[in-house]
Amino acid sequence: MFEISPTEWTAILLSLRVAVIATLVATPFGIALAWLLARRDFWGKSLLDAAVHLPLVLPPVVTGYLLLLTFGKRGLVGGWLADHLGIVFAFRWTGAALACGVMSFPLLVRPIRLSIEAVDRRLEQAAETLGAAPWRVFATVTLPLALPGVLAGMVLGFAKAIGEFGATITFVSNIPGETQTISSAIYSLIQTPDGDTAAARLVIVSVVLAVGALIAAEVFARRATARLHGH
Amino acid sequence: MLRVDIQKQLGEFSLAASFTSEGRVTGLFGASGSGKTSLINTIAGLLRPDRGTIVIDGETVDDTAAGIHVPTWRRRIGYVFQDARLFPHLDIRQNLDYGRRMNGLTEDPAQHKRVVDLLDIGALLDRRPGKLSGGERQRVALGRALLSKPRLLLLDEPLGALDESRKLEILPYLVRLRDEAGVPMVYVSHDAAELRQLATQIVMLRRGQVTAFGGVKVLTAGV
Numbered sequence: 088m089f090e091i092s093p094t095e096w097t098a099i100l101l102s103l104r105v106a107v108i109a110t111l112v113a114t115p116f117g118i119a120l121a122w123l124l125a126r127r128d129f130w131g132k133s134l135l136d137a138a139v140h141l142p143l144v145l146p147p148v149v150t151g152y153l154l155l156l157t158f159g160k161r162g163l164v165g166g167w168l169a170d171h172l173g174i175v176f177a178f179r180w181t182g183a184a185l186a187c188g189v190m191s192f193p194l195l196v197r198p199i200r201l202s203i204e205a206v207d208r209r210l211e212q213a214a215e216t217l218g219a220a221p222w223r224v225f226a227t228v229t230l231p232l233a234l235p236g237v238l239a240g241m242v243l244g245f246a247k248a249i250g251e252f253g254a255t256i257t258f259v260s261n262i263p264g265e266t267q268t269i270s271s272a273i274y275s276l277i278q279t280p281d282g283d284t285a286a287a288r289l290v291i292v293s294v295v296l297a298v299g300a301l302i303a304a305e306v307f308a309r310r311a312t313a314r315l316h317g318h
Numbered sequence: 319m320l321r322v323d324i325q326k327q328l329g330e331f332s333l334a335a336s337f338t339s340e341g342r343v344t345g346l347f348g349a350s351g352s353g354k355t356s357l358i359n360t361i362a363g364l365l366r367p368d369r370g371t372i373v374i375d376g377e378t379v380d381d382t383a384a385g386i387h388v389p390t391w392r393r394r395i396g397y398v399f400q401d402a403r404l405f406p407h408l409d410i411r412q413n414l415d416y417g418r419r420m421n422g423l424t425e426d427p428a429q430h431k432r433v434v435d436l437l438d439i440g441a442l443l444d445r446r447p448g449k450l451s452g453g454e455r456q457r458v459a460l461g462r463a464l465l466s467k468p469r470l471l472l473l474d475e476p477l478g479a480l481d482e483s484r485k486l487e488i489l490p491y492l493v494r495l496r497d498e499a500g501v502p503m504v505y506v507s508h509d510a511a512e513l514r515q516l517a518t519q520i521v522m523l524r525r526g527q528v529t530a531f532g533g534v535k536v537l538t539a540g541v
Binding site: 207210212214215216217219221224227231232 | 390
């Protein structure tokens with residue numbers, strides 16, 4: 088029962104690669120956006136906030152289709168990227184990473200934003216009186232104090248990315264070895280007559296990864312509290 | 319030298335202050351709500367005056383007519399807050415070193431030792447701020463501000479959060495600071511006794527206006 092087959096390994100490793108790349112690429116954008124939402128007031132802020140949360144409430148198939156329209160080979164952005172930079176998303180694992188990154192973005196941003204909001208602004212002020220330029224205040228005070236929240240956001244985003252299904256299959260289809268992630272593989276297996284045991288194995292792998300991520304996120308959240316109190 | 323001539327509207331409250339001080343310790347004296355903290359924050363650059371000028375050590379850091387407003391981090395000031403505001407993620411050594419790093423100053427072990435000895439904080443260097451008493455924290459905050467080599471040290475009720483015995487513990491350090499550190503200070507307090515011990519000049523504030531300016535004796539005359 089627990090002999091994982093090469094095809095299943097391929098799906099597991101692809102999922103891990105897709106989720107890791109999606110998380111690593113999304114994190115800097117997530118931090119920048121979280122900081123904007125937490126610390127700045129500007130015109131259109133609530134609009135931006137809503138846009139960030141959109142993938143959470145839109146049907147995943149709609150998000151996937153919109154990605155296809157935008158980043159597909161004939162899409163506005165996808166066509167330009169393919170012609171000028173040679174980056175292709177359509178039906179590639181990179182496209183899966185893009186879909187997972189977009190879908191997990193709200194979950195990534197939220198803990199980071201909350202942890203930046205929790206950083207005492209009086210400490211940032213103190214840093215400023217000691218000669219720190221605004222970006223150095225961010226780098227030496229705000230970000231280190233918000234770091235556990237950043238890690239929590241990354242773990243949650245990763246967990247979401249590794250299980251993403253709807254947007255991924257719509258955007259890049261279900262190609263074994265290229266775009267077939269754990270979720271797509273489970274979907275294929277439960278439609279195959281003898282796929283039940285294989286599907287069950289992948290289900291267990293998913294559950295273990297998801298629970299592990301939640302525990303890790305909780306651990307980081309606790310560390311955040313200790314850090315803010317200087318122990 | 320410190321020259322201040324500013325106006326600032328904060329909601330219903332209007333602050334208007336004009337004075338020039340050559341003193342080693344300029345005491346800003348007044349009841350709570352008299353505008354002391356707003357005034358010291360304006361000197362620090364944390365608040366921007368609506369109108370007027372501020373000159374620190376010959377440099378114009380605020381001049382609304384000329385559109386000058388030097389941001390806090392470029393004013394080369396030190397600021398000791400009532401709540402010490404030590405960085406909780408750094409140990410005491412790193413807290414003390416922060417201003418030097420941010421200002422790109424070279425290491426100065428002699429100065430470091432002088433300040434650490436002056437404030438008796440040598441035993442605390444490897445500890446975290448969360449493990450210190452209120453008085454210890456305030457001494458570290460003083461050291462941190464001094465080690466950024468400011469040309470003006472601002473202190474906003476630095477003893478305000480401490481109980482009576484802790485105050486008596488810190489006061490001698492402040493006196494030594496005044497006599498040995500060679501950095502002019504602006505010292506905010508609502509405690510006349512404290513200022514009598516420390517200040518060389520007094521700016522008395524009431525409802526956002528300067529009501530008296532002069533030597534420490536104005537404390538007796540005004541109260």
